[in-house]
Amino acid sequence: xxxxxxxxxxxxxxxxxxxxxxxxxxxxxxxxxxxxxxxxxxxxxxxxxxxxxxxxxxxxxxxxxxxxxxxxxxxxxxxxxxxxxxxxxxxxxxxxxxxxxxxxxxxxxxxxxxxxxxxxxxxxxxxxxxxxxxxxxxxxxxxxxxxxxxxxxxxxxxxxxxxxxxxxxxxxxxxxxxxxxxxxxxxxxxxxxxxxxxxxxxxxxxxxxxxxxxxxxxxxxxxxxxxxxxxxxxxxxxxxxxxxxxxxxxxxxxxxxxxxxxxxxxxxxxxxxxxxxxxxxxxxxxxxxxxxxxxxxxxxxxxxxxxxxxxxxxxxxxxxxxxxxxxxxxxxxxxxxxxxxxxxxxxxxxxxxxxxx
Numbered sequence: 001x002x003x004x005x006x007x008x009x010x011x012x013x014x015x016x017x018x019x020x021x022x023x024x025x026x027x028x029x030x031x032x033x034x035x036x037x038x039x040x041x042x043x044x045x046x047x048x049x050x051x052x053x054x055x056x057x058x059x060x061x062x063x064x065x066x067x068x069x070x071x072x073x074x075x076x077x078x079x080x081x082x083x084x085x086x087x088x089x090x091x092x093x094x095x096x097x098x099x100x101x102x103x104x105x106x107x108x109x110x111x112x113x114x115x116x117x118x119x120x121x122x123x124x125x126x127x128x129x130x131x132x133x134x135x136x137x138x139x140x141x142x143x144x145x146x147x148x149x150x151x152x153x154x155x156x157x158x159x160x161x162x163x164x165x166x167x168x169x170x171x172x173x174x175x176x177x178x179x180x181x182x183x184x185x186x187x188x189x190x191x192x193x194x195x196x197x198x199x200x201x202x203x204x205x206x207x208x209x210x211x212x213x214x215x216x217x218x219x220x221x222x223x224x225x226x227x228x229x230x231x232x233x234x235x236x237x238x239x240x241x242x243x244x245x246x247x248x249x250x251x252x253x254x255x256x257x258x259x260x261x262x263x264x265x266x267x268x269x270x271x272x273x274x275x276x277x278x279x280x281x282x283x284x285x286x287x288x289x290x291x292x293x294x295x296x297x298x299x300x301x302x303x304x305x306x307x308x309x310x311x312x313x314x315x316x317x318x319x320x321x322x323x324x325x326x327x328x329x330x331x332x333x334x335x336x337x338x339x340x341x342x343x344x345x346x347x348x349x350x351x352x353x354x355x356x357x
Contacts, residue, residue: 004038004352005038005039005040006039006040006091006092006351006352006355007039007040007042007088007089007090007091007092008031008034008039008040008041008042008090008091008092008093008094008351009041009042009043009044009080009084009088009090009092009093009094010027010030010031010041010042010043010044010093010094010096011043011044011077011080011081011084011093011094011095011096011100012044012073012077012080012095012096012097012100012117013027013043013044013096013097014045014046014047015027015043015044015045015046015047015060015062016028016031016043016045016055016056016058016060017052017055019047019246019248021194021274022174022270022273022274022275023096023097023117023119025174025274026096026174026274026343027043027094027096028043028055028056028058029175029340029343029344030340030343030344030347031043031056031058032056032057032058033340033341033344034344034347034348035056035057035058036057037344037348039348039351040059041057041058041059042058042059042060042061042084042088042090043055043058043059043060043061044061044063044076044077044080044083044084045060045061045062045063046062046063046064046065046072046076047062048064050062061080061083061088063076063079063080063083064076064079065079069132069224069225070131070132070135073097073099073100074099074100074102077095077100077103078102078103081103081106081107082106084107084110084112085106085107085110085112089112090112091113091351091355092112092113092114092115092351092354092355093107093112093113093114093115094114094115094117094151094347094351095107095114095115095116095117096116096117096119097117097119098116098117098118098119098136098139098140098143099135099136099139100116100139101116101139101140101142101143101146101147102139102142104116104142104143104146104147105146108146108148113148113149113354113355113357114147114148114149114354115147115148115149115150115151115170115350115351115354116143116147116149116150116151117151117153118140118143118144118150118151118152118153118157118161118169119153119270119271141165144161144165144167145165148354149170149350149354150167150168150169150170151169151170151171151172151350152169152170152171152172152271153171153172153173153174153271153272154171154173154271154272154293154296154297155171155296156271156292156293156296157169157171157271157293158171170346170350172343172346172347172350173271173272173297173337173338173343174272174273174274174277174338174343175277175338175339175340175341175342175343176274176277176278176280176281176334176338176339176340177254177278177281177340178281178331178334178335178339179254179257179258179281179282179283179331181283181328181331182258184258184259184260184261184283184324184327185259186259186260186261187215187216187259187261188215188216188217188218188259188260188261189208189213189215189216189217189218189260189261189262189263189264189315190217190218190219190220190256190257190260190262190263190264190279190284191204191217191218191219191220191221191263191264191266192219192220192221192247192253192256192257192263192275192278192279193219193220193221193265193266193267193275194221194222194223194226195219195221195222195223195226195229195230195233196223196226196229197229198267198268198269199266199267199268200266200267200268200289201219201221201233201266202229202232202233202236203266203307203308203311204264204266204308204311205217205219205233205236205237205241206236206308206311206312207305207307207308207309207310207311207312207314207315208240208241208311208312208315209236209237209238209241210308210309210312211311211312211313211315211316212316213240213315213316213319214240215240215261215319216240216241216242217240217241217242218242218244218256218260219233219241219242219243219244220244220245220246220247220253220256221245221246222245222246230243253278254278254282257278257279257281257282257284258282258283258284260279260284261285261319261323262284262285262286262287262315262318262323263279263284263285263286263287264286264287264288264311265279265286265287265288265289265294265302266288266289267289267293267294268289268291268293268294270293271293272293272296272297272338273293273294273297276288276294276297276298277297277334277338279330280297280298280330280331280333280334280338281331281334281335281338282331283324283327283328283330283331284327284330285302285303285318285323285324285326285327285330286298286301286302286303286326286330287302287303287304287305287311287314287315287318288302288303288304288305289304289305289306290304290305290306297338298330298333299333301326301329301330301333302326302330303318303326
């Protein structure tokens, strides 16, 4: 390390460019800003066939993984941790996802200061039912026990960690771009989510069909290993529901957020979710699943629902209302609380503190 210059590694995600979820978006946005501040950033990636070795100033190390649900993340992170210990030797490491807790001991033994990002309540995700849920419960305990530095992306997650394990964690949320106000088209409803049960897309589609609305519903998203759920969604949907698949072009995605009559956020087990922040930053009137995470992020400025009936009622009542005030209030919350520069400040300060101790 030279002065304030740090070599920082991010591992445990699919890496950059961000083409999947919240972790990847966070790594790209934070990592790129840390590069601009003079730090050397290495991002470990698991993107088969990716030729890039540098992106937005970040060094990309693409490593293989076993393509099986339970083994994919662990196999890749194991190789990443070994690379960091043997070759890269970063000054500090951010390990994303409590499921990667088994590699804390390797990084700790190698004296690489590491902070582990706990994400949401992974053991409650439908895709990890059975043995997977049992593993994530163990991994969460292991992360809290062996992680010297813990990151929670919402106060509700930090509260859970404190009440369950008696540990404090760094509360560092995500950020989002604030799009300028403009006249919205308001000619469709929008859902952006991984198509998995805990994101309540099925309940939203049921409610949408039940409402009898004539305003189309566009659904952006996909999910590996969830074909059964996606087929179920399509069985329930009517002809006004359009499945767009994954949309990774940020300009197109911003256009969808910026022109939707409403944005529906059904996530229930995560902390601060980037797709919710992006919708808020675009001024999209938001219908959020009623849970502590979504109420925290939206500061009770959105409308909330718990089941298909409540969702159908919201759609029916809101389509005739002026929702611009809600959209403006949500946009302002992102502008003042959830900005990537502020998030990067906290990651940079934590990395410097980790290295100095």
